[in-house]
Amino acid sequence: MNLSHDANGQGSDGAVENTIRLTVGQAIIRFLVNQYAERDGVEKRLVAGAFGIFGHGNVAGIGQALLQNEIDPDPDGGEMPYRMPRNEQGMVNAAAAFAKATNRMQTMMCTSSIGPGALNMVTGAALATTNRLPVLLFPADQFATRFPDPVLQQIENSQTLDTSVNDAFRPVSVFFDRINRPEQLIPSLMQAMRALTDPAETGAVTIALPQDVQAEAYDFPAEAFAKRVWHVRRPPLEKTALDRAVQLIKGAKRPLVVAGGGVIYSEASRELRKFAEATGIPVADTQAGKGAINFDHPQSVGGIGSTGADAANHLGENADVVLGIGTRYSDFTTASRTQFKNRDVKFVNVNVKAFDAVKNGGEMLVADAREALADLTDALADYRVSDEYAQEIAQEKQAWEHEVQHCYHLGHGPLPAQTEVFGALNELMSDSDVIINAAGSMPGDLQALWQARTPEQYHVEYAFSTMGYEIPAALGVKLAMPESEVVAIVGDGTYQMLPMELATIVQENIKVIFVLLQNYGFASIGALSESHGSQRFGTRYRMGAGNAHNQEGEILPVDIAKNAESWGLNVLRVSSIEEFKLAYHEATQAPRATMIYIETDLMGPNPPNCSWWDVPVSQVSRLESTQKAYKEYVESKKDQRHYF
Known part of the structure; x- marks a missing residue:
């Protein structure tokens, strides 16, 4: 049964207008299922689906609206497919990856409860805006009526009662609004769609929803829910x-x-x-x-x-x-x-x-x-x-092709170098397959070495370089490109940051491949630390009673392969590049998500590099390593130009 109903209202000029009585949450879903993006004659649903983690802030508002849409789809727009993620940051990462894989012509909506659930999305919002990727966020908010005040998970500001944790989204969003009355909703959604489809100004769009307003009913004009096509412009060159x-x-x-x-x-x-x-x-x-x-x-x-x-x-x-x-x-x-x-x-x-x-x-x-x-x-x-x-x-x-092939076929031992793993993948993956990565030493090696044959093959998030992006990104990319083999390369450091969406991937029966490179430390920051005089401080996973300088202690007894198995993944352990190649073929044939686990050398070797990156070094120090690094830093800055 459709829980909303049509009604006739009379406008201020005496004309009769059609209205539909909906809650704010229901109106949002009914509006979104009717929004489309078009470019070059190709038209697609703009918001292709919903991620949501529910709490007292949104479970009975926008959560109820998604349930109602699933049981009884809105007659003028159809369904809003819902998938249940495990982490709020993870679901925004997945939405951003989905948007990137569709060349920003589609995205996902994400809804959270108030307080910690909402704040967990801020990092994902920053990722999306930095990368110029459209995502649509609906964090729940405190009560607009302020009857329960303070509500559970509300941060109080003694300067003003009008601030909530959701104000943290303002600097990382290209559009932000808070809906304190139902009448505000439709103009706000129109601006949200404008921002999502703007090729120049797109990024995270955040609409904060007070939990009482989400459930409040209002007679919305029926014309607000008609199909609307947003034409993505191609500005010509003057x-x-x-x-x-x-x-x-x-x-x-x-x-x-x-x-x-x-x-x-x-x-x-x-x-x-x-x-x-x-x-x-x-x-x-x-x-x-x-x-x-x-x-x-x-x-x-x-x-x-x-x-x-x-x-x-x-x-x-x-x-x-x-x-x-x-x-x-x-x-x-x-x-x-x-x-x-x-x-x-x-x-x-x-x-x-x-x-x-x-x-x-x-x-x-x-x-x-x-x-x-x-x-x-x-x-x-x-x-x-x-x-x-x-x-x-x-x-x-x-000359560079010679270097690439050398790095891809080092024959390094006893542990292989990660460049050899990349070489194997580069040879094994087809033009329509997708490689995913984001943080650590791997994006650097990949940018230097990866030989991309098509625009869609290379998916590396390096504008915000977010550790933990790769696993939820695999989910988002696979939803956008179901026919492609999606391969996410994950370091042991980034795996420990955000593995939770593995459960979503298993639950949704999403077939992706993870390549887990285990080197028991932070390779990128370790190398950076060493080259800048800080001796790889705090970058290795070693037993040592909190001694962050301990380089030679016992390796941590953390078994990521077993952990991945506990999430429900098929895990293949390998120890050589030849075994890796065989495992990759097995993973492509597997009916479910698979992880290939391989240990690599923390110390590289990495590709040769002739360029610089400005990371300031302590100007004074009692450590000889830091003194030496500072002299090198001063010399390198001589080539730096300030403005142009």
């Missing part, structure tokens, strides 16, 4: 901006493209390949942009920056014009502003977001990546790099 960019590029002798995530989200890979083929300009990629151009394209020179490939970095050092497309120029991309060493280098930046287009003092081309690349290709029809530069590009590419 003619005058194009002319300025073309003039700069035509004057370049050593131009370089830096392709960011905006190329992939715009689905502009074909246009990027055509541009590179026509002009001969080499293309480097960022973490978010890897795969925007296939690695074996003659102009593809690999990752750039602090964790990039020597080929791209060598070309970047001497570039006279850098054409950034869809990149936000993170400190890793610019090697903390030391990568582009030519003091006369000019930047031309294509981005839908003016905030990013102006970076490095660049010539601003505020436009969609696909549209801009097509226009630039036409306008540069009579331009091509010199034969000398083309030969240098080919030589750099060939």
Whole structure:
């Protein structure tokens, strides 16, 4: 039975209007199932499903609405599929990964109870906004009426009664609102949809819902629940901006493209390949942009920056014009502003977001990546790099390919290096499969070494670099790409941060593969600590009664493989690369989620690197290791440029 009903109301002008009596929670679901996103003629449901962890703040409000929709779907919009996660941060991570895998054309909604449940979502919100990924969050809130005051899990502020923990979402959301009366809901939801489908300003959208308001009934106008299509725009490139960019590029002798995530989200890979083929300009990629151009394209020179490939970095050092497309120029991309060493280098930046287009003092081309690349290709029809530069590009590419194959086939022992595991995966996975990673030493090795053949194959979250992202991300990506083999590489450190969504994956019968690299410590921060004079302090898992400097103590008796089995996963233990390859084939044939567990060498070796990352070193110290590191730090900063 449909618990809502239609009614007729009379407007202020005497006209009769159709209304539907719903609670605020029910109205939210009925509204969302009727929202669609469209680009290039392809139309999809914008909010494809719901994650929710329920408590007293939302169980009888938006939780009841989801139940009602499942039992008796809204007649004008259909179902809102619900999945039960285990951790609030995890479900937002999954929603962000889903949005990334759909090129930001779809997302998931997430609902939590008030207090700790809501605050657990803040990290996920920051991840989404930093990565420019749309997610829709509904944290429950205190009572709008303030009858129960303070309510359970409410933080009181003696300065004002109008503040709740949900105000912590404001700085990490692209849109934030609090619904204190039912009349506020529809305008707020309209703004939320606008933000979710805005290619320039998207990120976390947060609507705080006081728990009494969630359950409050109101006569909503029926027209609010009609199907609405949000058209995702492709801003064209202004003619005058194009002319300025073309003039700069035509004057370049050593131009370089830096392709960011905006190329992939715009689905502009074909246009990027055509541009590179026509002009001969080499293309480097960022973490978010890897795969925007296939690695074996003659102009593809690999990752750039602090964790990039020597080929791209060598070309970047001497570039006279850098054409950034869809990149936000993170400190890793610019090697903390030391990568582009030519003091006369000019930047031309294509981005839908003016905030990013102006970076490095660049010539601003505020436009969609696909549209801009097509226009630039036409306008540069009579331009091509010199034969000398083309030969240098080919030589750099060939030299780096030799390094990649060396790192992939080290024959390191007794424990394999993680680069060998990556090499095996790179060879075993198909073009439509997806590799997932986020934090630690692995994203650096992957950006340097991974040879992406398609835009969808490489899924690394490195804008917020959130430990614990990989497991829930596998859930989100698989929901978006059910036909692909989804492989999440997980370190022992990140596994201990957020393994809870393994239960959701098992419960929902989601078939994914996890590759667990066990090295009993934090490899990335350990190496960083050592290189900066801090002797790997507090980065190894060793018995030692709290002595964080203990490097040689007994290894912790924590068995992650058994722990994964306890969550319900199929676990395959291997000790060599050959065994790993066999296990991977077995995992692809398994009917359920599988983990391949392999121990790797904490000390690497890692790929060679010729770029820098600015991590300040203590200026004074009694430790000789720190004194030495500070001298090296001062020397490295000499190449750093402050603004441009």
